[in-house]
Amino acid sequence: xxxxxxxxxxxxxxxxxxxxxxxxxxxxxxxxxxxxxxxxxxxxxxxxxxxxxxxxxxxxxxxxxxxxxxxxxxxxxxxxxxxxxxxxxxxxxxxxxxxxxxxxxxxxxxxxxxxxxxxxxxxxxxxxxxxxxxxxxxxxxxxxxxxxxxxxxxxxxxxxxxxxxxxxxxxxxxxxxxxxxxxxxxxxxxxxxxxxxxxxxxxxxxxxxxxxxxxxxxxxxxxxxxxxxxxxxxxxxxxxxxxxxxxxxxxxxxxxxxxxxxxxxxxxxxxxxxxxxxxxxxxxxxxxxxxxxxxxxxxxxxxxxxxxxxxxxxxxxxxxxxxxxx
Amino acid sequence: xxxxxxxxxxxxxxxxxxxxxxxxxxxxxxxxxxxxxxxxxxxxxxxxxxxxxxxxxxxxxxxxxxxxxxxxxxxxxxxxxxxxxxxxxxxxxxxxxxxxxxxxxxxxxxxxxxxxxxxxxxxxxxxxxxxxxxxxxxxxxxxxxxxxxxxxxxxxxxxxxxxxxxxxxxxxxxxxxxxxxxxxxxxxxxxxxxxxxxxxxxxxxxxxxxxxxxxxxxxxxxxxxxxxxxxxxxxxxxxxxxxxxxxxxxxxxxxxxxxxxxxxxxxxxxxxxxxxxxxxxxxxxxxxxxxxxxxxxxxxxxxxxxxxxxxxxxxxxxxxxxxxxx
Numbered sequence: 001x002x003x004x005x006x007x008x009x010x011x012x013x014x015x016x017x018x019x020x021x022x023x024x025x026x027x028x029x030x031x032x033x034x035x036x037x038x039x040x041x042x043x044x045x046x047x048x049x050x051x052x053x054x055x056x057x058x059x060x061x062x063x064x065x066x067x068x069x070x071x072x073x074x075x076x077x078x079x080x081x082x083x084x085x086x087x088x089x090x091x092x093x094x095x096x097x098x099x100x101x102x103x104x105x106x107x108x109x110x111x112x113x114x115x116x117x118x119x120x121x122x123x124x125x126x127x128x129x130x131x132x133x134x135x136x137x138x139x140x141x142x143x144x145x146x147x148x149x150x151x152x153x154x155x156x157x158x159x160x161x162x163x164x165x166x167x168x169x170x171x172x173x174x175x176x177x178x179x180x181x182x183x184x185x186x187x188x189x190x191x192x193x194x195x196x197x198x199x200x201x202x203x204x205x206x207x208x209x210x211x212x213x214x215x216x217x218x219x220x221x222x223x224x225x226x227x228x229x230x231x232x233x234x235x236x237x238x239x240x241x242x243x244x245x246x247x248x249x250x251x252x253x254x255x256x257x258x259x260x261x262x263x264x265x266x267x268x269x270x271x272x273x274x275x276x277x278x279x280x281x282x283x284x285x286x287x288x289x290x291x292x293x294x295x296x297x298x299x300x301x302x303x304x305x306x307x308x309x310x311x312x313x314x315x316x317x318x319x320x321x322x323x324x325x326x
Numbered sequence: 327x328x329x330x331x332x333x334x335x336x337x338x339x340x341x342x343x344x345x346x347x348x349x350x351x352x353x354x355x356x357x358x359x360x361x362x363x364x365x366x367x368x369x370x371x372x373x374x375x376x377x378x379x380x381x382x383x384x385x386x387x388x389x390x391x392x393x394x395x396x397x398x399x400x401x402x403x404x405x406x407x408x409x410x411x412x413x414x415x416x417x418x419x420x421x422x423x424x425x426x427x428x429x430x431x432x433x434x435x436x437x438x439x440x441x442x443x444x445x446x447x448x449x450x451x452x453x454x455x456x457x458x459x460x461x462x463x464x465x466x467x468x469x470x471x472x473x474x475x476x477x478x479x480x481x482x483x484x485x486x487x488x489x490x491x492x493x494x495x496x497x498x499x500x501x502x503x504x505x506x507x508x509x510x511x512x513x514x515x516x517x518x519x520x521x522x523x524x525x526x527x528x529x530x531x532x533x534x535x536x537x538x539x540x541x542x543x544x545x546x547x548x549x550x551x552x553x554x555x556x557x558x559x560x561x562x563x564x565x566x567x568x569x570x571x572x573x574x575x576x577x578x579x580x581x582x583x584x585x586x587x588x589x590x591x592x593x594x595x596x597x598x599x600x601x602x603x604x605x606x607x608x609x610x611x612x613x614x615x616x617x618x619x620x621x622x623x624x625x626x627x628x629x630x631x632x633x634x635x636x637x638x639x640x641x642x643x644x645x646x647x648x649x650x651x652x
Contacts, residue, residue, distance in 0.1 A: 034480035090435040109416040113472045120468035127465045139453050142446035146439045147358050154360035
């Protein structure tokens with residue numbers, strides 16, 4: 001059976017996702033009119049909701065979806081929304097999911113404050129319901145996500161990074177939250193530590209594969225209304241796995257030439273030259289192979305769970321992550 | 327006995343403040359070099375540390391300063407630092423305490439992420455030590471602070487605000503954190519709910535007085551290296567108590583004229599005209615009177631606590647807030 005779309009993958013927990021959407025909407029209500037206006041705008045954009053999906057599927061695979069699972073799903077989605085809103089400030093992004101970004105409409109001030117608000121709102125739901133196990137996991141995740149981004153920023157400025165550092169960065173900035181989604185799902189189902197650790201590891205490996213594919217798509221993806229433009233990372237001088245691998249195979253002269261191109265990479269010609277270099281060195285195939293290894297590891301960690309429609313859905317999600325085109 | 331400087335006020339807990347400074351420094355260490363660099367820069371700036379001072383004094387007045395009191399003091403100072411770093415992004419501020427701001431040196435990206443990091447770091451300390459009572463208080467505070475700023479932003483854009491809304495804004499954006507400092511201090515000392523509520527109320531009233539004086543200083547303060555330039559609020563079209571009171575006393579024509587001035591208030595002439603209008607209408611005296619009423623209320627809430635050097639220090643802190651010139 002091949003499931004290719006997120007809505008197919010979500011089928012075993014469709015009712016639960018509907019309930020989540022309802023609760024999520026309610027959680028965003030505020031007495032401050034401007035806050036209400038901005039959150040309604042965020043809700044209209046309908047993201048992929050991969051993170052709540054992960055929480056609910058993990059809960060169901062590990063045992064059952066209950067009130068705590070929904071609270072966990074809301075927590076991670078609020079945190080994710082907060083980071084997106086802050087990311088757009090950080091990147092001066094004009095668009096998000098095809099809509100003008102919050103900062104583009106309401107300026108940086110509102111965007112920074114809304115990010116803080118969304119994060120606080122998420123944490124409050126956990127605090128008010130005594131979900132302290134969630135809080136332990138999520139606060140560490142917030143710290144790792146910001147540290148990961150900061151590490152990437154400093155490495156970007158110096159154009160100096162090795163594979164170990166790259167893996168640390170993507171683990172902190174991306175895999176940590178996906179891992180947290182799966183762990184929180186399992187915790188909500190009240191399973192053994194062995195099982196919640198397995199779910200956490202599943203999410204970590206899934207997240208690594210997810211980010212590597214994201215980085216590959218910067219070289220081979222197609223620009224679309226919702227996708228990022230090709231070569232965005234190159235423009236920002238981010239050295240990700242495809243380029244990192246290619247540079248490691250290169251002579252000193254080649255490396256110097258590419259780094260020079262990166263420093264001037266706001267022109268289309270320079271970006272194309274870097275993309276061609278990576279394709280020619282085999283950086284794409286190598287990265288896809290590494291992503292595939294992480295996805296295999298992810299599948300393996302699911303073995304201790306009983307077979308179910310939800311487990312099949314989690315496995316299909318791995319394939320979806322590997323095969324997605326944007 | 328008149329205590330006029332913060333260092334005199336701090337004398338009864340000088341040893342505790344030294345210990346706090348040591349622990350605070352340690353709490354900021356990170357394995358990510360850029361994070362370490364920025365936090366060292368923040369530490370060099372040596373803020374007034376009014377918030378940790380409040381936590382420690384409240385703990386001492388309510389009972390004793392212990393490990394939990396220090397953790398509470400670190401939590402509030404980390405949160406406060408996070409909001410300052412984000413504020414400077416929000417306001418495009420070039421300077422903070424006489425030093426170039428984080429965003430001025432490392433750009434918005436690093437500043438937004440560092441704010442998130444500092445907040446997460448603070449929450450983690452509470453989470454890892456099971457200080458759940460602190461978390462209940464602080465997450466609500468983070469929400470109120472962002473909501474208060476957002477409410478002010480929307481009112482600023484519409485130039486439409488009444489006194490009730492003004493008090494709500496300053497309670498949320500400023501008094502909430504000072505109130506939280508005092509409550510956390512009392513909670514750390516393990517006192518009765520009656521006493522922790524009294525401390526909370528003390529902080530709330532102190533915070534209201536603090537912000538009103540801040541708003542008055544925008545009209546009568548002197549520009550200095552560390553102070554804000556005169557008329558900054560007017561330039562940003564923020565209608566605070568002195569102007570609000572003055573507008574309420576004005577004819578329709580006068581009000582229309584002032585609002586027109588506010589819309590063009592990036593010129594010095596316009597700012598001076600608004601300041602003169604407020605002075606002439608008695609907006610300064612009225613605001614000082616209101617601030618004084620809040621300070622009286624603050625003093626009254628301290629009555630249930632036994633007399634001590636620390637209690638005298640808290641009372642002196644109220645006077646310091648009312649009489650400060652920057």
